[in-house]
Each structure stands twice: as structure tokens, then as C-alpha cells.
Amino acid sequence: MAEAVNSAAVEVGEKEGLKEITELNIRIGELQQIDLEIFEFALSHLRAPMLRNAKINLKGEEAELKCRACGHRWSFSPKDLGQDVSESIHFIPEVAHTYLKCSKCGSPDFEIVRGRGVWIESVKGVR
Ligand SMILES: [Zn+2]
Numbered sequence: 001m002a003e004a005v006n007s008a009a010v011e012v013g014e015k016e017g018l019k020e021i022t023e024l025n026i027r028i029g030e031l032q033q034i035d036l037e038i039f040e041f042a043l044s045h046l047r048a049p050m051l052r053n054a055k056i057n058l059k060g061e062e063a064e065l066k067c068r069a070c071g072h073r074w075s076f077s078p079k080d081l082g083q084d085v086s087e088s089i090h091f092i093p094e095v096a097h098t099y100l101k102c103s104k105c106g107s108p109d110f111e112i113v114r115g116r117g118v119w120i121e122s123v124k125g126v127r
Contacts, residue, residue, distance in 0.1 A: 001118065002035065002042035010048045018125035021054045025122045029115040030077055031063045031096065039064055041110025054125075065100065069107035076100065076115070 005026060013021045028034055040058060047054070066073045078086040081099060101108050 002039055002046050002057055005118060005120065006046050006048055006051065009054075009123060010121050012113050012120055012123050013125055016125070017127055018050070018121070018123070019127060021051050021123050021125040023055045023057070023098040023124040024051065024052060024120070025057045025059065026118065027059050027061045027075060028053050030060050030079075031112060031115040034118065036060075038040045042073060043100060046058075050125075059121070061115060064113040065096075065110045065115075066113045067102035067105060068109045072102055072104040073104055075111065111124060 009021060009024050016102055028036070028039075036058060040056070043056060046094045063078075064073060065076055076096075076098075080086075096112070099108070101112070102110060
């Protein structure tokens with residue numbers, strides 16, 4: 001995963017004609033199965049030459065859920081549920097269905113609209 005992000009960053013940098021990337025902003029969905037510390041560690045040890053001096057910022061993105069029964073959307077952070085539950089959801093997003101219900105109609109049938117995946121939000125650099 002860290003390797004993929006690394007090469008994606010280089011790709012973005014090259015596309016923008018950068019010689020060097022000075023700042024890399026990465027977004028991580030809060031339901032993504034990633035240990036941030038391990039990810040950050042891996043990322044800083046895998047740096048491509050273009051990223052040698054880059055400041056790497058990791059930011060979480062709050063999850064957004066949508067009820068399949070009534071269409072209601074709401075945002076959700078695993079942290080709201082307390083440590084134990086938060087951890088099991090962090091590792092297995094599917095578990096969310098056991099703990100969560102639509103706040104409007106009470107249906108446990110919802111989809112995850114946002115909050116999964118890792119992507120590069122922006123890069124800054126020197127041309
Ligand atoms: Zn609903």
C-alpha cells in the first residue's frame with residue numbers, strides 16, 4: 001500500500017512537471033483497514049528520490065453512510081463508538097453493519113459512500 005502511494009505520488013509529480021515534491025497530502029478513509037503508524041513508517045522508508053525531502057501529511061476522511069431503505073445520509077467516525085468497537089470496524093468495515101443503524105428509519109441496510117480507500121489529495125513541489 002505504501003509503495004503504491006509512493007509511486008502514485010511520483011506519477012502526480014511528473015505529470016505536474018515537478019523536479020521535487022516538497023509536500024504530500026494523503027487522505028485515508030477512516031474505515032480503511034490501515035494502521036496509520038505502520039503506514040507512515042513504511043511510507044517514510046520507501047521514499048522515491050523525488051520525495052526525499054517531502055513533508056508527508058496523513059489526514060483521515062470521515063466516513064459517510066447511506067441508508068438503502070430511505071436514502072438518508074449521515075457521517076460517521078468509528079471513534080464515536082468507543083475504542084473496542086472502533087478497532088474492530090477499523091479492521092473490518094463489514095462489521096459496521098453489526099453496530100450501526102440508520103438514524104432515521106432504523107434500517108441496518110446501508111452502504112458506505114465515503115471513508116474507504118487511500119488517495120493523494122494534493123502535492124506541492126519545485127518545478
Ligand atoms: Zn433509513
